[in-house]
Amino acid sequence: GAGVSQSPSNKVTEKGKDVELRCDPISGHTALYWYRQSLGQGLEFLIYFQGNSAPDKSGLPSDRFSAERTGGSVSTLTIQRTQQEDSAVYLCASIYHSGANVLTFGAGSRLTVL
């Protein structure tokens, strides 16, 4: 597609439920990144993929968070047993390859955990 597409744009869930956030990167972009942006905070790195592999998962805050990428394209970020502190905007970005310079971001998925 022309840009990075994320869905849903907004998600309200109850504490303890699982959620899945989807990212569809720019066609041909091999690297894909997930960041989290909480109110008043900067972008917090979560995980990145080069192809379908995740060389660096160090940013995932707990084992409730997981992500996968299939076919070198779409990625899904899953949060199990959501907690109120998981409320944030989850941003996805893609890049032609990890050695390139400029990230292209999606509009984000706003998650609210009640």
Added chain:
Amino acid sequence: EDQVTQSPEALRLQEGESSSLNCSYTVSGLRGLFWYRQDPGKGPEFLFTLYSAGEEKEKERLKATLTKKESFLHITAPKPEDSATYLCAVTASGGSYIPTFGRGTSLIVHP
């Protein structure tokens, strides 16, 4: 650990009132420093990349400069449409390419 500190956190300007945003960084060998603009409800949008001290980039009313410790984003004669959050990020040479972002400066330009 790479660190990026942006100041001020918030800035209010009158239309036409020039100012500068600061981004101080600590990184073990700078690969690149990036400026992004983020509008409410949207993802960050790329503005500039700087690679070495002394480098400058310009785009319309914005000019980014870089030293060995910090970068400035100069806004000349701003307009209300320049209102946004401006984010700075750095990547380190060697290792994986994972940009580290600052918390941003929220700029409001009043007409």
